[in-house]
Amino acid sequence: MNYEDMPKKDIFCIDMRSYYASAMAVLHGLDVMTTPIAVIGSFEQPGSVVLAASPPMKKRFGIKSGVSRRYEIPKHPDIHLFEPKMNYFIELSMEITKYIANYVPPECIHSYSIDELFVDISKTDNLWGEPEGLARRIQREIYEIFGIPNSVGMGPNMLIAKLALDISAKKTGFAKWTYEDVPTKLxxxxxxxxxxxxxxxxxxxxxxxxxxxxxxxxxxxxxxxxxxxxxxxxxxxxxxWGIDLSELGEPLVKNSALSFGKGQMLMKDFHTRQQIAVPILEMCEDVMRRVREAGYVGRTISLGLSYSRHAMTKGFHRSRTIEVPTNETLVMYRTCLELLDEHFAGEPARQLSVRITNLEPERSIQLDLFDEQKEKREILGHTMDAIRARFGSTSLLRAASFTDAGTALQRGKLVGGHLG
Missing domain, CATH: 1.10.150.20 (5' to 3' exonuclease, C-terminal subdomain)
Known part of the structure; x- marks a missing residue:
């Protein structure tokens, strides 16, 4: 492979190690590298997932982030358990990003997630000296100033920086890869x-x-x-081959199919079609609001359902392509109900997801001579979106959301799916 014409930048990919656990350790004056810490989605649910576990929590007790559940955590005096504080996590992440902006312009920083970001120092190399030295300096100061341990991968493009991080730096703390390293390391x-x-x-x-x-x-x-x-x-x-032509801020995989979706873990088992239909409607409402705001309509609608861990049946994920593209909430909802009726096994449901794909610009939608109310429904949809944008997502809800099966009111109090 000839790399002569490939980008040769200096890009860092920085990962905040066990970020939620590290942030809670800072908040409570603990050392995340020596203290067993777990951040739990909810104390009220024994099956709530572990969002983050400190290194001692993983090594001593075998508790893993995103895999282990609250009921699997042993009762031990050394263990510290916390519920997430999403507003705090977001604010701390923003403060770290602002700190890095002391070294590069804001447009040279791309937040990949709340605990991972890319930094392109190619335009400021001459200000701070040798790039690897600056990477290690930033890494050290994030820990000294904010108390957050971190790992850094460095490479000539976003992809190689990310691979250096995931494959090497998460074990060693720092790793620099070049194109020449691809055959031996990747x-x-x-x-x-x-x-x-x-x-x-x-x-x-x-x-x-x-x-x-x-x-x-x-x-x-x-x-x-x-x-x-x-x-x-x-x-x-x-x-x-380590080739990535994307610019900072673009997705690492380009030309991927655009889609809009939403999923949620239910806080209790939902046993009946009537119960399950309510959060499906709420999720369709949220997804189609984003589709309308982005100016799209879609044809392929998907429903996913996972059963309780006590169920005897596996979950399902099924799709249906409709003839006329849409961004109407109730069209998506009715299609999801059709899929639910066809595939629901009657076991208690615990996780749901909805998605719409096969998208095209809204302006491409054709008039339907046999549906005189279509234009009015489109106007109503955009009007409801405007009300929610101004007064909050729960300012306008369907009646079903006020039943025992509704989740929108509770989730409206959350930040990123968790308590603020």
Whole structure:
């Protein structure tokens, strides 16, 4: 591979280690590196997921972030449990970002998530000296000033910086990769899902082709990958060589299908269709509001449902493509109910998701001579959006949200799905 024309920038990818646990440790005067800490979604729910666990919590008690549940945590005097404080987490993340802006212009910082960000120092190299020295300086000062341990990956583009972080720096604290490191550091990676951007399903598909390592992708025929996976096949091939042409702030995977969706973990088991239909309606309302605000309509509607861990049946994820593209809440809702009626096994539900894909600009929608109320419904939808934008998401709710099965009122008090 000829890298002569490839971007050769100085980009950092910074990850705040066990961020929620580290932030709570700072708030309570604890040392996250020596104290067993877990941040739990809710103390009221025994099955609530562990959002973050400190290194001692993982090593001593085997509690893992995003996997373990509250009931799995042993009662031990050394363990500190906290509920999330999302407003605090967000404010602290913003303060760290503002600090980094002392070294680079704001447009050279991209917040990838609340605990991970990219920094492009290519335009300010001459101000702060050698790039690796600056990376280590920022890393050290984030810990000294804010008390948050962090890892830094460094590379000539966003992708390689991210790979250096995930594959090396999260173990060693700091890692710098170049294009020349790709064959020796990236290609041996297995299983394939260890690489950013490859999920379990894609891993299974590639394994079925006889590809077991990232090097196997790099040495495959790109035309065959494109034939099998479409544009994603070419993305896989380019990424296996460390090639990424995206600019800071753009997604690392370009040309991916645009979609709008929402999911939520129910705080209790929902046993009946009538109960489940209420949060589905609320989620459809939220998704279609965002679709309208973005100026799109869509054709393919999906519903996902996961059952309680005590259920005997696996969940499902099914889609249906409708003839006329839409951004109407009730059209999406009715389609989701059709999917629910066809696939619901009657077991207690605990997690739901809805999504709309196959999108096109709203202006492309055609008039329907047989639906005289369509234009009025579109106006009503945008009017409801405007009211909620001005007075809050719970200022205008459907009657179903005020029943015992409604979740919108409670979730309206949350920030990022958790208590503020």
């Amino acid at each position: 290609w041996p990676v297995r299983p394939l899902s260890e690489m950013w951007g490859i999920g379990k399903q894609m891993e299974a598909n590639l394994n079925a082709m006889g590809i077991q390592t990232i090097g196997g992708i790099a040495n495959s025929d790109p035309k065959e990958l494109e034939k099998r996976f479409g544009i994603m096949g070419l993305q896989l091939y380019n990424h296996s």
